[in-house]
Amino acid sequence: MNEEDIEILSTSQVLDDVEKVVQQFIRNNEEIFKFPIMTKNTKLLVWTALFQLLQRKDFEPIHHLCLSAVRILSRDKCDLDKLFCEKWIYTLVEKAGLYEYVELESGSLPLADMPRKEITLEALKCLCNSAFNSEEARNLCANTSIAQALIGRLRVYKDVPFKDEIMLYDMKLLFILTAFRPDIKRKVYCELHGMDYLISCLNELLKEATPMTDDKFDSEKGDSKKVHCTFLQDNQQAIVCEILKVQFNLIVSSESLNESDEAMYMKLMPILSSLLCAATTNETKLMELRSNVGNLLTSVPLKFYEDLTPILGKDKNCQYEYDGKNMDALQSLVELLKYRLSVSTTTERQFDELSPIISVMLKSVRACRAHRKYLRQVVLPPLRDVSSPPEKGDTLRNMLCRLLTTPVTNIRDLVAEFIFILCKEKVGRMVKYTGFGNAAGHLAQKGLLGGGRGADYSSSSDDSDTDEYRDAEPHIDPVVGCTRPPRPNPFEGMSDEQKEHEAMKLVDLFDKMVSSGVVKPARVGPDGRPQPVEHVLQLRDAPTRPQS
Numbered sequence: 001m002n003e004e005d006i007e008i009l010s011t012s013q014v015l016d017d018v019e020k021v022v023q024q025f026i027r028n029n030e031e032i033f034k035f036p037i038m039t040k041n042t043k044l045l046v047w048t049a050l051f052q053l054l055q056r057k058d059f060e061p062i063h064h065l066c067l068s069a070v071r072i073l074s075r076d077k078c079d080l081d082k083l084f085c086e087k088w089i090y091t092l093v094e095k096a097g098l099y100e101y102v103e104l105e106s107g108s109l110p111l112a113d114m115p116r117k118e119i120t121l122e123a124l125k126c127l128c129n130s131a132f133n134s135e136e137a138r139n140l141c142a143n144t145s146i147a148q149a150l151i152g153r154l155r156v157y158k159d160v161p162f163k164d165e166i167m168l169y170d171m172k173l174l175f176i177l178t179a180f181r182p183d184i185k186r187k188v189y190c191e192l193h194g195m196d197y198l199i200s201c202l203n204e205l206l207k208e209a210t211p212m213t214d215d216k217f218d219s220e221k222g223d224s225k226k227v228h229c230t231f232l233q234d235n236q237q238a239i240v241c242e243i244l245k246v247q248f249n250l251i252v253s254s255e256s257l258n259e260s261d262e263a264m265y266m267k268l269m270p271i272l273s274s275l276l277c278a279a280t281t282n283e284t285k286l287m288e289l290r291s292n293v294g295n296l297l298t299s300v301p302l303k304f305y306e307d308l309t310p311i312l313g314k315d316k317n318c319q320y321e322y323d324g325k326n327m328d329a330l331q332s333l334v335e336l337l338k339y340r341l342s343v344s345t346t347t348e349r350q351f352d353e354l355s356p357i358i359s360v361m362l363k364s365v366r367a368c369r370a371h372r373k374y375l376r377q378v379v380l381p382p383l384r385d386v387s388s389p390p391e392k393g394d395t396l397r398n399m400l401c402r403l404l405t406t407p408v409t410n411i412r413d414l415v416a417e418f419i420f421i422l423c424k425e426k427v428g429r430m431v432k433y434t435g436f437g438n439a440a441g442h443l444a445q446k447g448l449l450g451g452g453r454g455a456d457y458s459s460s461s462d463d464s465d466t467d468e469y470r471d472a473e474p475h476i477d478p479v480v481g482c483t484r485p486p487r488p489n490p491f492e493g494m495s496d497e498q499k500e501h502e503a504m505k506l507v508d509l510f511d512k513m514v515s516s517g518v519v520k521p522a523r524v525g526p527d528g529r530p531q532p533v534e535h536v537l538q539l540r541d542a543p544t545r546p547q548s
Contacts, residue, residue, distance in 0.1 A: 001023055001038075001046055007014060009049035015059060022050075022065045026072065033075045040079050042145045047073060052092055063115075067095065067122035074129035074130040075499050080137035089140040093129070093149070095123035097166075101152035117162050131176045138180050147184050150174050151192045157201050164235040167201075170493040171242035178249040189250045195264050198243050198250075202271050205236050225416035228317050231279045237289055240275065244292040251299045257323060265300060268308035272297065276308075283339075290336040297360045305367035321376040333360060334378055334396070341399040350408045356416045365421045376422045384468040390435050390481045397433065416442035424457040435481025448527035
């Protein structure tokens with residue numbers, strides 16, 4: 001924008017001239033997110049001129065264009081803090097129609113005439129950009145009644161004009177503010193009872209969703225059955241995801257659990273279960289929905305996990321049933337885990353993409369015995385083909401076993417603990433399903449390298465080895481967890497002197513590696529954990545292993 005354009009913006013009284021300048025700026029910069037060419041002074045002049053136009057009633061026909069220009073400028077973090085003042089924030093909040101929903105002293109919530117739809121949406125987008133990119137803008141927002149207004153509009157969700165578009169950006173803004181400002185987060189949660197209204201909004205969205213009947217194939221019975229669920233349109237799915245993000249912010253660090261919190265979780269869990277069973281227009285949106293539910297579940301206390309799988313009623317409207325419970329929601333989380341494992345092919349993405357869902361799975365098997373038993377038959381079914389290592393293949397067990405040796409230690413530990421609990425914390429059972437080489441690190445951390453078990457479980461569900469596994473068991477190498485073809489004996493034909501000579505050569509090689517620091521040998525100590533040794537000959541004096 002040149003000096004002549006800025007002059008027109010600042011001084012012109014002709015609506016058409018100003019409109020042409022603003023439209024030209026929008027066309028030229030619609031895809032631009034940084035403005036290194038614009039000097040700080042130029043940006044300030046354009047910014048001020050746009051907000052001055054927003055104050056003028058005679059320029060109201062182009063207020064949506066002015067707000068679009070502000071939205072574009074607010075993408076750039078550079079010098080954005082210095083552009084904001086209290087007056088401009090109040091202008092954006094007013095144009096977003098939020099002050100109409102601030103609770104009055106009488107306790108009523110007025111539904112006055114809102115600004116035009118395009119003005120309201122552009123103002124909300126400006127607030128989202130500004131709150132995300134500018135600390136000063138967030139500080140100014142905290143001094144307004146913006147949180148109260150957002151919750152006020154949420155309270156009358158059903159009566160909000162063009163609610164789908166409005167609520168989407170309302171929730172985006174509330175998510176940003178609760179993520180960056182702990183004071184706003186506390187106010188929304190404690191004073192404004194935001195969780196209750198967010199739960200009510202989710203409930204309304206589920207009621208508005210289209211009911212559908214889906215034909216599901218039952219693999220156990222070999223027939224199909226009709227399952228009733230809700231279908232979320234794209235706009236509904238987007239609003240639900242933003243609400244779930246806000247709820248995550250509100251409860252992520254909650255420590256105490258009082259009666260009102262317990263009541264809130266009891267209302268929340270059935271809704272999350274319904275959302276996990278909902279359908280969307282495509283797989284990407286479905287996994288996005290389930291991912292947000294999974295993220296929220298990471299902050300839900302263990303005692304409420306059982307509510308994800310309600311007891312079946314007379315209609316038995318579910319596809320997956322176990323122990324008299326509807327396991328559809330838990331199976332949806334399994335499908336999310338499979339999806340995440342298939343797309344997280346690089347170690348750089350593993351922590352962000354896998355940590356939430358594996359944490360949820362771990363909490364689930366710890367919280368509920370029925371969940372553990374169901375997930376065990378899904379993740380660790382009875383072994384049949386043991387000709388390849390546990391980490392080779394495309395089953396859920398194979399993909400999880402591959403993560404037991406990932407360099408991302410957080411993921412490795414989560415997966416190992418998950419499998420260990422599925423194995424009822426029995427060392428032999430974990431080695432059977434993963435191979436000792438994959439399980440050794442986790443067992444060493446727990447002091448179980450010498451065998452034993454970590455906790456007591458009921459004995460009602462022991463391993464049911466298949467005939468194929470029993471036939472192959474004598475030939476399984478426990479280190480790699482699979483059978484190996486017979487190999488020739490390297491000592492065949494050697495005399496005792498030759499064998500002793502080869503053994504001493506091996507000792508010398510080990511001693512050189514230890515001396516140079518290449519390896520640090522260890523043995524299993526009395527506590528079941530590895531203990532370093534000073535010399536390789538100490539390995540002959542290994543202590544007696546505890547009995548498993």
